[in-house]
Amino acid sequence: MEYQEILRFHGHACPGLAIGYRMSLAAMDALDAVRSSDEEIVAITENDACGVDALQCLTGCTFGKGNLIFHDYGKQVYTLYSRTTLRGVRVLFHGKGIPPELRGDRNARAEFILNAPAEALLSVTEVVVEEPERAQKRASISCAGCGEEVMETRLVDVEGRSLCIPCAERQK
Amino acid sequence: MEYQEILRFHGHACPGLAIGYRMSLAAMDALDAVRSSDEEIVAITENDACGVDALQCLTGCTFGKGNLIFHDYGKQVYTLYSRTTLRGVRVLFHGKGIPPELRGDRNARAEFILNAPAEALLSVTEVVVEEPERAQKRASISCAGCGEEVMETRLVDVEGRSLCIPCAERQK
Numbered sequence: 187m188e189y190q191e192i193l194r195f196h197g198h199a200c201p202g203l204a205i206g207y208r209m210s211l212a213a214m215d216a217l218d219a220v221r222s223s224d225e226e227i228v229a230i231t232e233n234d235a236c237g238v239d240a241l242q243c244l245t246g247c248t249f250g251k252g253n254l255i256f257h258d259y260g261k262q263v264y265t266l267y268s269r270t271t272l273r274g275v276r277v278l279f280h281g282k283g284i285p286p287e288l289r290g291d292r293n294a295r296a297e298f299i300l301n302a303p304a305e306a307l308l309s310v311t312e313v314v315v316e317e318p319e320r321a322q323k324r325a326s327i328s329c330a331g332c333g334e335e336v337m338e339t340r341l342v343d344v345e346g347r348s349l350c351i352p353c354a355e356r357q358k
Numbered sequence: 359m360e361y362q363e364i365l366r367f368h369g370h371a372c373p374g375l376a377i378g379y380r381m382s383l384a385a386m387d388a389l390d391a392v393r394s395s396d397e398e399i400v401a402i403t404e405n406d407a408c409g410v411d412a413l414q415c416l417t418g419c420t421f422g423k424g425n426l427i428f429h430d431y432g433k434q435v436y437t438l439y440s441r442t443t444l445r446g447v448r449v450l451f452h453g454k455g456i457p458p459e460l461r462g463d464r465n466a467r468a469e470f471i472l473n474a475p476a477e478a479l480l481s482v483t484e485v486v487v488e489e490p491e492r493a494q495k496r497a498s499i500s501c502a503g504c505g506e507e508v509m510e511t512r513l514v515d516v517e518g519r520s521l522c523i524p525c526a527e528r529q530k
């Protein structure tokens with residue numbers, strides 16, 4: 187996907203999206219991977235900032251496909267794993283080469299990030315990744331409270347009745 | 359966004375994506391809303407299945423923007439809230455009008471879902487939604503272990519040292 191398409195998906199331009207774009211490109215290059223149409227690539231992101239939208243667009247690791255895993259560590263790190271080659275790569279954004287005078291200027295910072303040499307922005311390390319489980323499909327069962335369908339693994343037993351989580355919480 | 363673009367984002371065609379497409383369209387219509395370039399719309403999804411990729415594409419409520427909230431209830435429900443009009447709408451996919459003979463045929467089922475009248479597939483209810491908090495920006499601080507930058511709210515104190523979560527877990 188071109189950056190323009192990613193911008194359209196995200197909805198606006200910002201330095202964070204540019205960061206995710208460069209991190210994702212670096213990871214895909216290092217893995218020599220193509221966009222994941224199913225679950226060939228798995229991405230573990232250690233933040234939920236703007237850049238993850240570029241990660242979704244570029245890698246095909248999307249929230250809806252189950253190959254985007256979120257570790258809420260607050261770090262500018264993506265780890266990508268290829269189920270095809272079994273290789274893993276960790277990309278850390280450090281931004282050490284960003285001129286300090288750009289700090290107050292979001293547009294100039296985003297522009298710099300999009301065009302700077304990779305080593306001014308990030309590091310890439312080969313890592314061993316334990317293969318993440320694939321997304322599972324589960325049967326649906328009606329909640330004994332509201333009657334709505336619920337994935338069977340999310341039903342809660344409340345005094346012998348199988349309830350969805352919202353119904354179970356209303357019983358408390 | 360057109361369905362073709364959503365397909366490209368998701369990576370493949372499937373009934374789940376068609377479900378999310380119809381649910382998202384119904385929600386946006388009911389709210390009379392346009393795609394969220396920032397956080398004007400908030401979506402609460404009660405599952406993390408394929409359809410959420412259509413939700414991200416159509417509503418602009420994306421993982422990276424912080425206006426996609428995940429409640430892991432295993433239900434085919436999206437609740438959308440407009441920060442502009444303060445209105446909320448709950449869309450439940452029931453699929454009651456899907457002919458049973460399509461159960462084994464993914465392509466025919468997806469096609470049916472894309473074209474069926476809304477009432478054969480889903481219900482839409484106006485609901486009161488408590489306004490969700492906006493995404494917060496936080497300062498970054500170096501982890502005293504690995505030296506990598508960490509969002510300040512994700513640092514963990516381990517015997518007087520401020521560590522990132524992975525470093526803190528290695529201390530255990």
